[in-house]
Amino acid sequence: MGELFLSVLNMSLTASYVILCVILARLILKKAPKFISYALWGVVAFRLIIPFSFESMFSLMPRNMNAAPIPHDIIYQQSPKIDSGIEVIDSFVSKSLPSPSIGESVNPLQIFAIIGAYIWILGIVALLIYSFASVLKLKRQLKSAQLIEKNIFEAKNLKTPFVLGILNPKIYLPVGLDANERRYILRHEQVHLERKDHIIKILAFLILSIHWFNPLVWIAFRLMSKDMELSCDERVLKEMNEDIKKPYATSLLSLATGRHILNGSPLAFGEGNVKDRIKNVLNYKKPTFWLIGTALVVAIAVGVGLLTNPASAKPDDDSLLSQLLKNKTEYVGNNSKVGSIIFLLTFPEDIAYDSFELFTDKEPFGVAVNLKTDAETKKLYSGEVNQQQFQNNAMIMFALIGNVEYINFRIDDGLAPYSIQYTREWANNQCGKDVRDFAESKEELSKLISGTYNIGENKDIKKFVEVNLSVILSSPKESSNPQDYINAHKNEYENFFKYGGEDALQYMLSQFEAGNAEGLRGEIMMLLCKELLGARNNVADESLSPQQWYNALSIRQEIKLPNYEYDGKDPIEKLVYDTEIEMNSDPERGGFTVVAPKIFGSYEEENLLKVFVTTYSARYKLFGNALSEEGGSIVPVAITYRKDDNGRYVLEKYEQARDGAEFASSIREYCTMPVSGKKIKGLADKILKHYSDYQDIRDLMNDNLSKHLKKNGITDATLVNSYGEIEFSVQ
The missing domain is CATH 3.30.300 (GMP Synthetase; Chain A, domain 3)
Incomplete structure (x- = not known):
């Protein structure tokens, strides 16, 4: 919420400059038709709700308005400052911002930002509640209004005409208007509806509610409402073929007196600024072509200048x-x-x-x-x-x-x-x-x-190993247990597996060969080598010293095996096995892949076939008679095939269940027919129930692995986990 609040503050600061410019433009365009001034407020609305813009060499914005005046990391800065592009304001505000003190756990600006965000939300809620409550009150007061025609109503307790509603807006008129007054006022309200002013006013109020803390936005809302009314009056005067300025002004004056039932609700689209409206009506002259043209050019120039950001200065090298x-x-x-x-x-x-x-x-x-x-x-x-x-x-x-x-x-x-x-x-x-x-x-x-630099290409493996080993061996001095040293320096120990790999292994083996693996150093190197070797380590005796272990070591070489192949006769199972092998094998990392799928059903519509399955897949490597599981997963999937012109099924779509909180919902999403998309009743529940106990596919995996090894002439192979327990052996 703090990030959102800072974004709103930035938009409000940028828009404040635009509001001041539009107010100045209104003065310049004082003699121009008011619809031009009214249109300029759209630029203000854009700046208040859109956090970005385009760059232009014609921009009238300060130099830094293409960035955030308040940086989003200001709450972390040692010397917080804003950069609005106006140096006087930046200097004054930045000096007043609190800086974090040494020893403080929280920057004061973080606290202010959080408090400010909550106050901002409360202000929005308060304004919206007040507005809706006032509209409800107004509707109760208008219950006695009489329908005259279409969407036009008359109310006895009403002295001011107004429009109320969004989708089906209604015009409310006071009772007792004479024919001319009724004609002028009704046309005024109808012009509002034709221009969708009733919707624009509500959108403007919602924007005001978001930026309620900015007094310039309140001023802009008031002036926009005034320009809306004045431009509407001018439209009525322009449409009438007779000189109606005096009677129109008289009707406005008569409606400005008496009891009003409007209760200040911004959602009730009512009339205001009567004094200015009367003055504008009496002074109205039909604008000339040249006046309109010149005013439009000025307005467009101002609009483009305020809508766009200044073009970024191009340094010698902006890369x-x-x-x-x-x-x-x-x-x-x-x-x-x-x-x-x-x-x-x-x-x-x-x-x-x-x-x-x-x-x-x-x-x-x-x-x-x-x-x-x-x-x-x-x-x-x-x-x-x-x-x-x-x-x-x-x-x-x-x-x-x-x-x-x-x-x-x-x-x-x-x-x-x-x-x-x-x-x-x-x-x-x-x-x-x-x-x-x-x-x-x-x-x-x-x-x-x-990303083209090859990290590690120039790595000095000797220095890498010795530096990390020296850190591990540095403490705790009082212990003789190698595991205590490893526990005290887990990062350095993990570096061997993250960054050392085979190069580090070969260097440490060379240290054993040279007799440079005595005492604690040798114990830790032996543990590292055993982990890096994995199933390639042929020495099972844990009682041997480091040098004895190395002397007994004969590194097992990998026996290359192909991926598992389904040899059954079921065509659906054949499709699934082939697809899962293709999707789960990893030629770059090597090894062979075995899969064990549980098929819950297959559904065919037109030329599409959709199969629902949960598959246990695993990638193995074989070193002598020692198996190493390199990776595996158990994932529910939906596989869609398309029948080609030759009647063969080709893979169309492969959908895996998503992890975490979306696991169940993602399964329910894809449990549908392949063409119509109709939900398949009970299928998702069946898949989810099975996932809570999938021992059957674990057993199938062991059977398939055993069958695959025997097929390739391997009759003696064992898979041992990290705890030294046998997980699998060929049966």
Whole structure:
């Protein structure tokens, strides 16, 4: 809500300048037809409800109105300031803004923003309640009104004519008008309806309700209402073929006296500004062609100038690289520059920036970038996260922020938030030099920005391993248990799997070969090597010392196997098996894929076939007689096939159940017939009930895996989990 409130404040500030310009334009166009001044208020409405615009060299807006006068990160700034483009205002307001004090947990501006947002909402609610209540009261007072013709009513207790309603607006006239008065006034109200003024007035009031805190918006609402009435009067005078100025003014004067039942409701479209209207009527002269033409040119120029933003100044180099380098800073606490760098970064699809935090109280200094996604996309980012974009962003930040030592990307996916942390030491290792050198080399930094720099290509693997090992071995000195050291330095331990991989494994094995794996160092390297080897490790004896383990090690080589093939005779099952193998295999990562589908039904309409299934899929690798499960999932899907001209079914659509809170609803959405879209009764409940207990497809997976291994000549293979328990063996 705070973000929304800041957006409204920015629109209100921008519109305030536009309101002042329109008021000035009204004075210039004083002799022009009032419909031109009335039209200019549309520019104000645009600025009050649309947070963006187009750029133009003809813009009349201050230089900074193409950006937010109040930056959205102002509540985090060490020296908060606004930038409206008007230096006198900026200086006065910025000096009065409170700055955060050292040691305070919350910036005072954060508190003010939250309080202001709640007051703003209360103001909107109060105005809307008052308006609707006043309309209801007015309708009760008009119950005795008599229908005269069509949508025209007369009321005895009424002295002022007005229009009430939106979809079926009604015109209410006072009783006792003479023929001429009735003709003039009725035509005035009908012009309002023809121009849809009754709707425009209500929309204007809703905009006013949003910006109720801005006195200039109230002034604009009042002047817009006045121009609406004056332009309507001029239309009536123009349409009448006779000189009716005096009788028309007399009728306005007579209606301005007496008892009014209008209760100030902005939703009751009534008449006002009688003195100005009478004066305008008496002074009315039919405008000349040249006056109208000149006024229109001025109004269009003013309108275009106020609708558009000033064209951005083009620096010598306005590229992303140039913008990033402009914000290079040696101090991580420079909130404005660090924030600007973060705003310029791009993140993976479906991940959005939320906020950032700076940690500069004590070393090591750091930055936390808070990101958000939703439960639906959790499967894309949890588990084995594709970190290339995050790595690039971290390298860019380390290159541009002088004394930041760690960067933490926190991702809230709506289920279980997790984080990806990088250290400057990691960054230095990844590029094989001080990462700050990137800021001095535009060519290398531009490669990082474009994603073409191969992170890790120049990594000094020896330095990488030794640096992380030295950190792990640094504490706790009082313990001799390797696990205590690992628990104390989980990030450094995880670095081996995130960034070291096979290169780190080969370097550590070379250390065993060289006899440089004694004591605690050897114990930790042995644990790392065992995890990196996985099923390739042939040594099962856990009592061996590190060097004894290495001496007994004979790394198992992978036995390549094809993906599982269905050998049954059911054509529907054949389609499903082939599709699931195709959708779940991963040639780049290697291994072989086995699937175990549970089919709940198949439905055919015209040339489409739709099959509903829950599939257990898993990707395995085989090293000797040791199986390694590389990844797997159990997901309900709806598969739609189209029959081609040869009578064969080809895949048309593959719909997976969504994760998280939308799991059940997404299944109900796709449980429909393939052509008509008619819901299939009871099918979704059947799928959901099965998902609560899918032991049958687990058993089918074991059967299919066993069958597949035997088919390929493997009669001795075992799958062991991380706890050393046997999960599967060929039967």
